Amino acid sequence: EAQVTQNPRYLITVTGKKLTVTCSQNMNxxxxxxxxQDPGLGLRQIYYSMNVEVTDKGDVxxxxxxxxxxxxxxxxxxxxxxxxxxxxxxCASSYDSYEQYFGPGTRLTVT
Amino acid sequence: ELKVEQNPLFLSMQExxxxxxxxxxxxTxxxxxxxxQDPGKSLESLFVLLSNGAVKQEGxxxxxxxxKARLSTLHxxxxxxxxxxxxxxxVDIYTDKLIFGTxxxxxxxx
Numbered sequence: 001e002a003q004v005t006q007n008p009r010y011l012i013t014v015t016g017k018k019l020t021v022t023c024s025q026n027m028n029x030x031x032x033x034x035x036x037q038d039p040g041l042g043l044r045q046i047y048y049s050m051n052v053e054v055t056d057k058g059d060v061x062x063x064x065x066x067x068x069x070x071x072x073x074x075x076x077x078x079x080x081x082x083x084x085x086x087x088x089x090x091c092a093s094s095y096d097s098y099e100q101y102f103g104p105g106t107r108l109t110v111t
Numbered sequence: 112e113l114k115v116e117q118n119p120l121f122l123s124m125q126e127x128x129x130x131x132x133x134x135x136x137x138x139t140x141x142x143x144x145x146x147x148q149d150p151g152k153s154l155e156s157l158f159v160l161l162s163n164g165a166v167k168q169e170g171x172x173x174x175x176x177x178x179k180a181r182l183s184t185l186h187x188x189x190x191x192x193x194x195x196x197x198x199x200x201x202v203d204i205y206t207d208k209l210i211f212g213t214x215x216x217x218x219x220x221x
Contacts, residue, residue, distance in 0.1 A: 033209075042115075042199060042211040043154075058208065090153065099144070100209070102154040 002027045004103035006091050012109045013081055021076045021106050023091030029101075031094045032074040033058070034066065036087040037105075043090065049074055081110040113138050115202050117212035124190050124219055132215045134183040134200035142203035143183045145174050147196045148214070154199065158185075190219045 004025045013019055025032065033048040035058075045058030049068040063085055065077040074093075078085060086109050092100040114137040124130050134143070142161055146154040158167045160176035160183060167174050171194065173186045183200055197216045201209040 035211075040213060042213040043201075043209075044211070045209060048208065059210075092154075099156050099159050101156070102146075104153050 002101070004091055004093050004101050006089075006103040006106050008106060009104060010107050012111065014111055015082055016080045019078050019081060019108075021078075021089060021091075021108070023074045023076065023103060024072050025074075025091075025093040025101070026072065027093060027095065027101065028071065029093035029095050030071070031096070031100075032068065033092045033100065034064070034074070034076045035090045035092065036060065036085075037090060038087050046076070046089075081108075083110050086110050113204065113210050115200060115210045115212040117198075117200060117215050119215060120213065122215055122217045124187075124217070126191055126219055126221055127189050129189065130187050132185040132187070132198055132217075134185070134212055136181050136183075136200075136202045136210070138181075138202070138204065139178075140181075140202045140204060141176075141178050143176050144201045144203070144209070145183070145185055146199045146201065148199065149196050157198075187217075190217075192219050192221070195219045 007022045030051050034046040035043040037043045044060045046064050047066040049055045089106045091103040094100040116135045145157040148154050158174040163178040165176045171188045176183045197214045199214045201211045
């Protein structure tokens with residue numbers, strides 16, 4: 001089954017404790033993105049990647065890092081999480097820019 | 112500043128009625144997407160509009176794009192409860208960079 005998977009789905013952590021949210025897709029898509037969703041703000045793009053070893057900042061990249069060492073994986077790294085990074089995070093992938101497939105989401109709480 | 116504005120933000124409508132959700136955007140683009148999100152769920156792609164004048168229909172939903180007016184509409188015909196969800200439009204600025212609207216929360220009641 002074609003899908004985008006994220007792990008973990010739920011995470012509660014404390015300020016400053018490094019964490020990684022994994023994202024994997026099995027559709028051989030070149031493009032992958034990370035978004036955060038906050039009430040009243042819609043979805044905002046954090047980072048995106050057009051191919052292996054090619055990443056670029058989205059609208060809200062501060063406090064986040066990504067890597068794209070393999071085509072299928074695009075992890076999101078929070079080196080020192082802060083409470084303002086409490087949010088719902090979505091990973092997405094697409095073969096081209098026509099249509100993005102979204103993962104199930106990761107709900108992160110930073111206390 | 113790039114903006115994608117949807118209205119209304121909230122829509123409560125009776126089953127069987129028609130209504131339109133509007134998506135205005137502030138920059139040149141000829142690609143626009145509509146997504147649906149159910150509570151606690153991920154986003155599901157509804158429509159991909161790739162050119163001026165594009166119109167697509169699926170069941171009770173029809174989407175259109177006017178790139179000159181920088182406007183897309185999502186028209187709901189004879190609403191049913193199953194359409195209750197939040198609907199997002201997203202504008203493709205350039206490859207793989209999407210700007211989302213804030214969403215329209217639709218509630219359909221009997």
